[in-house]
Structures are given as C-alpha cells and as structure tokens.
Amino acid sequence: MGISTHILDTAVGRPASGVAVGLSLLEGEEWRTLRTETTDADGRCKAMLAEGEALTVGVYRLRFATATYYEAQGLSGLYPFVEIAFEVRDAGQHFHIPLLLTANGYTTYRGS
Incomplete structure (x- = not known):
C-alpha cells in the first residue's frame, strides 16, 4: 500500500497548495529522507512513496514546510514546519495522514 496526505487550511476553509512535504523513515537513530513532494491545487500529495517503492514496517515522518505557505x-x-511521526505496523494498509492547519495551530488524524 502507501502513504498519502493532504492539508486543509481551516482558517480559510480551503486546501493549502504548494506546500513542500518530505517523507522520512527512521533507521536506528537517523532519519533517511525517502521523497519530497509538493501539495497540488487540492492540497494533496497522493503518493508519498516513489513509484515501485514498497511500504515497510517502521516509523515514518512527514515534514510540512509551512513557513513558505504562511508567507x-x-x-x-x-510553526515554521510541522512534523508528524507515525508507526506502520501493517505494511498491507494504506496510511493517509491529513494536516488541519492554521497560522497558530494544527491537528492531525489517521484518515481513510
């Protein structure tokens, strides 16, 4: 399966487009960057893993570069950036990790 995300700017009620989002995997004590994408016009990154790259069990991190969006x-x-770490225990599932954002706060959840 895979990893996807989207950002909704809840202060204005619309998607946050043009935000750089990085995906990393924790290997020992170090984060290894797997891919960087930019949210589309609908605020989405539909496939954070590179084509052909399999989702594996492990701890992942999404890093949203929010400062550029705010500017x-x-x-x-x-928050100049937001990092969301999450654990994949079953690589057969899809992980959709949304970010609800305002200039002074954020929240996340596991979406579908």
Missing part, C-alpha cells in the same frame, strides 16, 4: 498568504505563522 505566501501574507501571514506570520507560529
């Missing part, structure tokens, strides 16, 4: 909106956000 483009003419805002000064509190």
Whole structure:
C-alpha cells in the first residue's frame, strides 16, 4: 500500500497548495529522507512513496514546510514546519495522514 496526505487550511476553509512535504523513515537513530513532494491545487500529495517503492514496517515522518505557505498568504505563522511521526505496523494498509492547519495551530488524524 502507501502513504498519502493532504492539508486543509481551516482558517480559510480551503486546501493549502504548494506546500513542500518530505517523507522520512527512521533507521536506528537517523532519519533517511525517502521523497519530497509538493501539495497540488487540492492540497494533496497522493503518493508519498516513489513509484515501485514498497511500504515497510517502521516509523515514518512527514515534514510540512509551512513557513513558505504562511508567507505566501501574507501571514506570520507560529510553526515554521510541522512534523508528524507515525508507526506502520501493517505494511498491507494504506496510511493517509491529513494536516488541519492554521497560522497558530494544527491537528492531525489517521484518515481513510
């Protein structure tokens, strides 16, 4: 299966497009970057793993570069980036990790 994400700017009620999102895998004590994508016009990154790369059991991290997004909106956000770490215990499942964002707060959950 795979990993996907999307960002909704809840302050304005629309997707956050053009945000760089990095995916990393924890190997021992170090994070290894697997891929960097940019959210599309709908605020989505539909496939964070590279084509042909299999999802494996492990601890992953999504890193959202929110400072650039805030600047483009003419805002000064509190969080220059947001990192969400999550554990894949069953590589046969799909992991959709959304980010609900405002300039002064955020939340996440496991989506479908």
